[in-house]
Amino acid sequence: MPTEITDNRVTQPAGWIFFDAECRLCVGQRQRWGRIFERRGFAWIPLQTPGTARRLGITEAQLNAEMWLELADGRKFSGLNTWSALMRHVWWMWPLGIVLTLPGFNALGRLVYRWIAKNRSCLGGACQIPIRHTKKPNRHGAFYELP
Numbered sequence: 001m002p003t004e005i006t007d008n009r010v011t012q013p014a015g016w017i018f019f020d021a022e023c024r025l026c027v028g029q030r031q032r033w034g035r036i037f038e039r040r041g042f043a044w045i046p047l048q049t050p051g052t053a054r055r056l057g058i059t060e061a062q063l064n065a066e067m068w069l070e071l072a073d074g075r076k077f078s079g080l081n082t083w084s085a086l087m088r089h090v091w092w093m094w095p096l097g098i099v100l101t102l103p104g105f106n107a108l109g110r111l112v113y114r115w116i117a118k119n120r121s122c123l124g125g126a127c128q129i130p131i132r133h134t135k136k137p138n139r140h141g142a143f144y145e146l147p
Contacts, residue, residue: 014041014089017082018056018068021046025120026067040089066117080106080113 017037020026030044038044045052053063056076066079069086077085080100087097099105 011041012072013043015043015069015071017042017044017086018047018049018052018063018070019044020064020067020120021048023120025116036090037086042086042089066113079117080109083113 019030034044047063047068052068053060056063056068056070058068062078067082069077069082071077071085075085084097084100084106087093087100090097100109
């Protein structure tokens with residue numbers, strides 16, 4: 001009489017989350033939220049993985065502009081809609097995922113998301129904004145230069 005219970009089911013991933021692995025902010029979000037979605041069958045894949053744009057049917061510019069989600073059924077989401085779709089897979093995030101699809105919230109959320117995505121290098125602490133050096137005239141130069 002066998003006493004071992006075996007499970008022969010093959011589990012298909014729920015989907016693939018494509019994120020910018022060169023962005024400190026994005027990597028931090030993956031570390032913070034990754035396990036919640038991994039437990040629900042999602043796999044995280046760097047945007048930098050060769051062939052990702054072709055797989056999603058988009059250009060490299062579109063790929064690098066924001067995060068992407070491909071569900072097992074073939075549906076694709078980008079940007080804020082990625083978070084909305086992911087949240088609807090977690091019971092306690094589900095209400096926020098629905099709110100993010102409502103017209104006013106979605107429009108405002110997309111604006112905020114796109115600003116964050118565009119500035120993600122600076123927000124992640126790796127901003128390469130050049131420092132502008134200007135030489136200000138010394139207002140007190142005459143005083144200090146007295147003989």
